[in-house]
Amino acid sequence: MPILIVAVGVAMSVFLHAYITGLMNDSIEMNAKLSFGHVKVVTKSFAENISQMPTDLALLETTALKEKLSKEFPEVAWVERIQFGGLIDAPDENGETKSQGPAIGIGIDLLSAPTGRGGETERMGMAKSLVRGRLPENKGEILLSELFSQKLGVNPGDKITLIGSTMNGAMSYYNFFLAGTLSFGVQVMDKGTIVADIEDVRLALDMEDAATEITGFFGSGYFSADLAADVKEKFVSNFPNPENDEYSPVMLSLKDQGSMGQFVDLSNTMGAIITFVFMLAMSLVLWNAGLLGGIRRYGEFGIRLAMGEEKKHVYRTLVYESVMIGIAGSVVGTAFGLFFAWLLQTYGLNLGDSMKGSSMMMPTIIRARITPVDFYIGFLPGIVSTVIGAMLAGVGIYKRKTSQLFKELEA
Amino acid sequence: MENIIQINQLIKRFPIGKGEFTALKGINLTFGTGEFAGLIGPSGSGKTTLLNIIGSLDMPTEGEAIVLGKPISKLSAKESAKLRKESLGFIFQSYNLLQVHTVFENVEFPLLLLDYTTSERKKMVMDALEWVGLTDKVKSKPPQLSGGECQRVAIARAMVKKPSLVLADEPTANLDAANSHNILQTMLNLNRELKTTFIFATHDEKVIGYLKRKIFLKDGLVDHEEWIKK
Incomplete structure (x- = not known):
């Protein structure tokens, strides 16, 4: 006894x-995986206006930059992402607008990234979050949050249009086929989120070899403030940041973003x-x-x-x-x-x-x-x-x- | 008959609030080897207090009790424990067996404090259980036994190391007449066979009937004594 x-x-x-x-940790990791990363590299100007997700202040030549980051920080998994805003238009059978709604978009590597560590679909828990349809398997396919799809009245297989602006400031229209719907388990995201392959987003927003951010995730899978500080310190010494270059890359740790520090x-x-x-x-x-x-x-x-x-x-x-x-x-x-x-x-x-x-x-x-x-x-x-x-x-x-x-x- | 207990002018006082209560007021007694004696008296007469002092569970306030040559008031805690461990056995009104242990383990317990080997202990325990007729209950636990059986286990536990002196405080108080007589007969047989001295504290007529020496206590003093020749 x-x-x-x-x-x-x-x-x-x-x-x-x-x-x-x-x-x-769940709350922290949820935020990290879906948005903030454990660390992320953005342009200096993007960092200053991060809440507006300005694609015109995106990083350029990101393939080379990502390779360099991977070489300098092998303990961190680096992925390119584009966060953007736009309007989703759902047409009826005649091609006329049936419904529209504002959306927050995430462009991630859906088609070529491996599963497991480093795989974005795995990291974002896409398979578990899938409500209807399937994950994108081809270019031009997109995922919508389930609540958003219901609001727009669209189903997997339907055609929808992203109306946004290119990184050069021009209007852009890009057609997608809805592959499936997701429930993120996060109310704020379930209201109006779209997820597309980064290459499609690049095409849609005219962002060749560009990304709003290169996001890093620690090998442990969990955020460590100490490790983030070490990585950031090393980044500062390896990637000089000229004061007058607003497009030079800067590193933000999870704690530097929004109210995540608090x-x-x-x-x-x-x-x-x-x-x-x-x-x-x-x-x-x-x-x-x-x-x-x-x-x-x-x-x-x-x-x-x-x-x-x-x-x-x-x-x-x-x-x-x-x-x-x-x-x-x-x-x-x-x-x-x-x-x-x-x-x-x-x-x-x-x-x-x-x-x-x-x-x-x-x-x-x-x-x-x-x-x-x-x-x-x-x-x-x-x-x-x-x-x-x-x-x-x-x-x-x-x-x-x-x-x-x-x-x-x-x- | 050799004296094994000598009590001289024994006084015991207990503090009660700011005052004192005198339980024993100057007892003089001697007990010889092989006696089957009882301290008889109503509640508050001092019989349990006297038994506790003889058993070195308590100390006299004044006077002395010399038990097996040891002056109780001068014994250290370690010496008291040694006296009890080697020479004294106790039997209680409510048996006081260790409930989670088997009959064998309960009887074996006093031997664990002495330097016996496992095989010696086993033989001594089985002998003791044979004295009390409980060899078929070795693996039983106290909750599975009747009151009479529990008290027989307690007797076996008290007798297993063949002590010189066994002190029994109201041993039949929780037993019916048949069990009481059975228990008392068992103790009487052991007294005869092993020459062990038994001292009871009791007011039970059934016990009193078996005693060879009756010491009547009243208000902390020996009122009178009776020797029974059987």
């Missing part, structure tokens, strides 16, 4: 830590506070359990003392037992905590219905994230608190006379 109590407490601690880590700091702080509070509470619970467990055994101690066991030996065995219980409970609890955290990490918990109407870029599927800390964090309340509780309870062996322990036994 004591092992079970410790195991439950430890399992809850481990699970909660992984859950909080996952919750905080969000990352807040996430880390909140995560640490929540974890600390819970660990403290769980420590008190297990400390109390150890204390009560010891107090309940005063009768047994009385018997053992009556049989000639020394107080010191009784106390020592009580502490040894609590260490064993703590270790066993912590091991079992950590295993169970990690198992449940793994379930949540793998399958997630869909909270989409309760987040309808949200304008924040928050993931609707909550996932845990197992980190190395989870393998030992439960041992703190599991062993330390249990042992301290038992040690305090054991003080009674010394404070009470043997005959008093007997009376408690007889009671």
Whole structure:
């Protein structure tokens, strides 16, 4: 029973830590994958007007630049992206406008990028997000967010037109076939997003060998502020930025963009506070359990003392037992905590219905994230608190006379 | 008959609030080897307090109790534990068996504190269980036993190391008449066969009927004694 109590407490601690880590990281990673990257390279002017997504301030000769970045920073996966704005026009059977709507567009490498690490479709979770139709397999195919497609009244196979402006400022019209629809699990994106192959976008917006950004993702798959700072520092020394060249590349880390800096700091702080509070509470619970467990055994101690066991030996065995219980409970609890955290990490918990109407870029599927800390964090309340509780309870062996322990036994 | 306990002017006071309660007011007694004696008296007469001091579970306030040649008031905690470990056995009203352990383990427990080998311990435990007729219950746990069986386990536990002295505090209080007589007969047989001294604290007529020596306590003093020749 004591092992079970410790195991439950430890399992809850481990699970909660992984859950909080996952919750905080999910939001950060969601933003990173869909928009900000862990680091990104843009032109100096684009960085200054980033909220407007000005394609006329895009990077040029991006193939060479990407190669150079890949060589300088092999630990980072670099991808070209074009973020743009435009109007989607859905025609009826006569070619007349049936419906229109403003859209935020993302041009990514849908057709040639490999799956797995570095693959944009994999990174963006396209296959999992697909609601209807299929992913683009040919040039001229596009994906719409499901809500947007419903609003426009279009279905996979329908023809739609992107109305936008080229990077030179001219109007552009480009026809696409709708390959499929997506649900990003992010309300703000589900409202009106289009995803097209970057080469199509380049054609549509006259951006040959250009991209609004070259986005970098760390090999670990998770944002690290320290690593971002290192990469950025190295970038500054390797890519001089003349003050008067507004098209020179600059690097932004995830924390430099929008309010992500505050969000990352807040996430880390909140995560640490929540974890600390819970660990403290769980420590008190297990400390109390150890204390009560010891107090309940005063009768047994009385018997053992009556049989000639020394107080010191009784106390020592009580502490040894609590260490064993703590270790066993912590091991079992950590295993169970990690198992449940793994379930949540793998399958997630869909909270989409309760987040309808949200304008924040928050993931609707909550996932845990197992980190190395989870393998030992439960041992703190599991062993330390249990042992301290038992040690305090054991003080009674010394404070009470043997005959008093007997009376408690007889009671 | 050799004296194994000598009690001289024993006084025991307990603090109660700002005052004191005197449980024993100057007891003088001696017990010899192989006695089957009882401290008899109503609640508050001091019989359990006296038994606790004889068992070195408590210390006298004044006077002395010399048990097996050891002056209780002068013993350190370690020496008290050694005396109990080697020479004393206890039997309690509510059996006080370790509930999660088997009958065998409960009886074996006092031997674990002494330097016996596993095979020696096994033989001694089986002998003790044979004395009390429980060899078929070695693997049972206390919750699976009747009250009478539990008390027989407690007797086996007290007797397994063949102590010089067994102290029994109201051993039949939770037993029916048949079980009480059974238990008392078992203890009487062990007293005869092993020459172990038994001292009871009781007010149970069933126990009193078996005693060879009856010491009546009243208000912390020995009121009178009776020796029964059987």
